[in-house]
Amino acid sequence: MLLFREGSRDAFEELFSRHHRAIVRFAWRMTGDPSAAEEAAQEIFLRIARAAPTYQPTAKFTTWMYTVARRATLNYLRDTKEDGEKVPILSEGEREDGVYPVQLPGPDDRNPEQVVWEAQLTERFRIALGELPEGHRAAFVLNRGDGLSYGEVAQVLGITVQAVKTRIFRAREMLLSLLSKDLSA
Amino acid sequence: MDCRDIRETISACVDGEASPAEAASVREHLASCDRCRVLERQMRALGAGVRQVRGRVPDRFREEVFSRLESEGALPKRRIVTPAAWRWAAVPLAAAAGLGLFLLTSREAVRGPAPPGPAASRVETSASYAPSPQGNAPALSTEDREMVALLDILEDPADLDASDDAEGMDLLAPGGSADTPNSSRGGRSGA
Numbered sequence: 064m065l066l067f068r069e070g071s072r073d074a075f076e077e078l079f080s081r082h083h084r085a086i087v088r089f090a091w092r093m094t095g096d097p098s099a100a101e102e103a104a105q106e107i108f109l110r111i112a113r114a115a116p117t118y119q120p121t122a123k124f125t126t127w128m129y130t131v132a133r134r135a136t137l138n139y140l141r142d143t144k145e146d147g148e149k150v151p152i153l154s155e156g157e158r159e160d161g162v163y164p165v166q167l168p169g170p171d172d173r174n175p176e177q178v179v180w181e182a183q184l185t186e187r188f189r190i191a192l193g194e195l196p197e198g199h200r201a202a203f204v205l206n207r208g209d210g211l212s213y214g215e216v217a218q219v220l221g222i223t224v225q226a227v228k229t230r231i232f233r234a235r236e237m238l239l240s241l242l243s244k245d246l247s248a
Numbered sequence: 249m250d251c252r253d254i255r256e257t258i259s260a261c262v263d264g265e266a267s268p269a270e271a272a273s274v275r276e277h278l279a280s281c282d283r284c285r286v287l288e289r290q291m292r293a294l295g296a297g298v299r300q301v302r303g304r305v306p307d308r309f310r311e312e313v314f315s316r317l318e319s320e321g322a323l324p325k326r327r328i329v330t331p332a333a334w335r336w337a338a339v340p341l342a343a344a345a346g347l348g349l350f351l352l353t354s355r356e357a358v359r360g361p362a363p364p365g366p367a368a369s370r371v372e373t374s375a376s377y378a379p380s381p382q383g384n385a386p387a388l389s390t391e392d393r394e395m396v397a398l399l400d401i402l403e404d405p406a407d408l409d410a411s412d413d414a415e416g417m418d419l420l421a422p423g424g425s426a427d428t429p430n431s432s433r434g435g436r437s438g439a
């Protein structure tokens with residue numbers, strides 16, 4: 064980014080080739096729509112390029128990049144009339160015993176993160192993700208989707224680490240509730 | 249600890265963000281709570297689920313982005329060497345070549361036949377390499393010829409085979425006096 068700020072086009076091309084897939088994925092997870100994701104991802108790179116003259120490396124580049132990306136998608140979602148809190152914090156699908164009746168593929172005992180999801184379930188997941196309030200969705204996507212730590216998510220969203228922890232937990236509760244409702248319908 | 253109170257910590261533990269003390273309390277709770285063990289597995293599965301929502305990079309995405317950036321002037325122009333650019337480069341190159349040729353021919357013209365007298369051999373060192381009708385100077389060794397050739401690459405070393413090549417070397421010879429060039433010349437000519 065510093066080289067690009069100094070006028071190196073090659074530096075921007077390198078930056079683009081390194082990060083464009085992550086940016087498109089982030090935009091896709093945040094908007095849930097292919098054309099919206101493409102538009103938002105283009106806007107993110109435009110903002111990065113425009114910000115180059117004033118860029119200061121005060122944080123990790125990826126943290127700064129996701130800050131730009133989140134603002135761009137947030138603006139995009141506001142423009143398309145997303146109004147935030149769509150899902151009640153109290154999960155309606157939660158049973159008294161606290162276990163959600165959602166048929167999620169069971170994690171492999173040896174490698175619990177390597178879960179193969181059916182295409183249909185992935186589609187339901189995408190829709191459920193879109194139902195989360197933007198702040199909760201952003202926290203969950205940045206942490207679980209893009210691998211940012213709670214501290215980095217806190218920097219991107221401009222909130223405390225404790226708030227990130229709470230948002231991610233809430234996002235999980237809501238997703239489980241939405242998916243259980245969907246599957247039980 | 250109550251299940252309701254520990255679920256947020258279970259979530260942090262799944263993300264690897266719980267402190268060692270929190271992680272220990274979660275492990276202790278999970279060991280004795282079937283419901284929270286199921287919930288913990290569901291939380292892990294949700295993390296895998298978000299990574300499955302990937303989308304794909306649209307066709308021509310790169311072209312679209314770079315086109316928009318260029319139209320805004322937000323991207324430095326790529327320097328492309330085109331045939332047209334080469335044509336422009338050819339102008340100064342041709343001028344330089346012409347100047348070089350001029351200097352070379354001018355030098356040859358100046359050198360011409362070596363004027364007689366000491367002044368000429370003093371001032372124009374290269375002129376001293378010019379062949380002389382006096383053919384009594386000792387021939388340079390191969391090593392000397394190479395040395396002289398290095399001193400003036402415009403000279404053809406073959407020319408140094410001429411008999412009075414050593415005149416130029418007189419100027420460099422130890423003990424030779426710049427003020428008395430004729431002495432050595434005269435000496436050779438007298439030999």
